[in-house]
Amino acid sequence: MKLSSTAAAKPGSGSLALVGPGTIITMVLVAFSILGVLLLNSVSPVRFPTISPVKENTVVVNETIIPESKLEGVLRRASTEDKTVILATLNDAWIEPGSIFDLFLESFRIGNNTQKLTDHLVLVTWDSKAYNRCLALHPHCYQMETKGEGDYANDAFYMTPNYLHMMWRRTEFLSSVLQTGYSFVFTDLDIMWFRDPFQQFYKNTDFQIACDMFNGNPSDTRNLPNGGFLYVRSNPRTIDFYKLWLNSRAVYPTLNEQDVLNKIKTHRFVSQSNMTIRFLDTAYFGGFCQASKDFNKVCTMHANCCVGIDNKINDLKILLEDWRKYMGLSQEEKQNSHPSWSVPQSCSMTEQQQKEAGGRRRSLLLIWVGMGDRIGKFWRRTN
Numbered sequence: 001m002k003l004s005s006t007a008a009a010k011p012g013s014g015s016l017a018l019v020g021p022g023t024i025i026t027m028v029l030v031a032f033s034i035l036g037v038l039l040l041n042s043v044s045p046v047r048f049p050t051i052s053p054v055k056e057n058t059v060v061v062n063e064t065i066i067p068e069s070k071l072e073g074v075l076r077r078a079s080t081e082d083k084t085v086i087l088a089t090l091n092d093a094w095i096e097p098g099s100i101f102d103l104f105l106e107s108f109r110i111g112n113n114t115q116k117l118t119d120h121l122v123l124v125t126w127d128s129k130a131y132n133r134c135l136a137l138h139p140h141c142y143q144m145e146t147k148g149e150g151d152y153a154n155d156a157f158y159m160t161p162n163y164l165h166m167m168w169r170r171t172e173f174l175s176s177v178l179q180t181g182y183s184f185v186f187t188d189l190d191i192m193w194f195r196d197p198f199q200q201f202y203k204n205t206d207f208q209i210a211c212d213m214f215n216g217n218p219s220d221t222r223n224l225p226n227g228g229f230l231y232v233r234s235n236p237r238t239i240d241f242y243k244l245w246l247n248s249r250a251v252y253p254t255l256n257e258q259d260v261l262n263k264i265k266t267h268r269f270v271s272q273s274n275m276t277i278r279f280l281d282t283a284y285f286g287g288f289c290q291a292s293k294d295f296n297k298v299c300t301m302h303a304n305c306c307v308g309i310d311n312k313i314n315d316l317k318i319l320l321e322d323w324r325k326y327m328g329l330s331q332e333e334k335q336n337s338h339p340s341w342s343v344p345q346s347c348s349m350t351e352q353q354q355k356e357a358g359g360r361r362r363s364l365l366l367i368w369v370g371m372g373d374r375i376g377k378f379w380r381r382t383n
Contacts, residue, residue: 071142075182078122078140083234084183086117089144089170091126093309095133100189100309103316105137107192110324114193124173126166144173167227167257168249175242178234188228190303190312191287194323197299200284201231205276206238209261212289212304214282221265223279226287226304227258237275244269288315288344295326295339306347315343 068076079085088104095101108114108121122140125131134141177184185197201208202218210229215222232238244264245257252260270277286292287302301319303312319341326339 069180071176072180074122074140074142075177075180078120079182080120082183083181084120084185085177086121086185086187087124087174087177088121088187088189089124089126089173090130090134090189092129092133094189095125095130098313100313100316103192103313103320104189106320107194107323110320110327111192111194112327113196117193117196144169164256168246171227171242171257172246174230174232175239175246178232178239178242181234183233184231186228186230186232187300188302190306190316191229192301192316192319192323193299194301195299197231197285200280200299202278205231205233205278206235207232207241207275207277208280209277210280210285210287210300210302211282212287214279214290216281218278218281220279221277225258225261225265225279226289226302227261228302228304229280229285229300237273240273241269241275288347291341293340295323296334301341303347306344308346311346314346318343318345 075085090101093099105118108118118138121138122142123134123138125134125141125143128143131141131143174184174186187193208231209225209227211223212226213224217223244267245261248260248264249255249257252263255263265277269275282290283292283294283297284299285302286298286300287304289302289305292298292301303316303319306312306315322339322342326334329337
């Protein structure tokens, strides 16, 4: 059916003559709906944000999505309110069932109010097998990038090239944690946690470290530190100190990171930057080198001065049993009794004694060689 020319020419009808009444009503309703939404958005503080998926490597801060590395994500989820985390490194040799890792976690369970601290514990693994097992046991795991340096899955013997690589890579990793703005407590796995150590840390101190031997003065650089337990606050001073530490490896290429720390702990940078260093009292942070003698004070005990993973496991099991017996005492018995550790046993010959024994053997060898030279010279002169 065609429209007549008369109908098309009626004044005022325009294009509305082409649509029916129902269509006109629908268009009017849609127009009013759009106008209503625009008015609401212009006068109301409520906004309807565009929803977009947040990737795993991003974080929302003040409604802004910013990039976040995988490491930063793990640290953020585990950190305390003041951006502090507890860090420990482990590989396949240390995470197998019945290994030191199980004893480490057990100490948190039987310690005095220490279980809650595992919420802030990040386990840093050296290899994929350890990482997968970590994920099955703990919520905060991170696999370290090892840059193809050596075999990190197996136990590394003291001062071997593989051991040195691991210790320096660990120091490099801790430096990167500071640079992300997180403070940390680093702990070796062969350290048993019996009390919350944060109660015994020094206030307003940049760098705190446990000792193999403590001389009673926390400020004395003649204390013998042990890099297996550190509390470091993230700030420009500690970030620069770690850079100095890492750069000093080139100056002392044959030393491990702990021996290099002993060299630089009196470096002029420390005094010029006003960086504060404190050495932790073995009364609270003891070990097999120098044990904490008071069960009512001890926070941690370290299987230091001990060589061999089997020796450590044996003595740490005994150590945990000593602690269980103490925890089974009444409050009055804890105050009045004076229990003592039953260890070391398998670790009875300390690492220091082994070093001294090795030094004596070298000295005897040099004496013997020297005597041989003198005897040879005497024989030539008399003949």
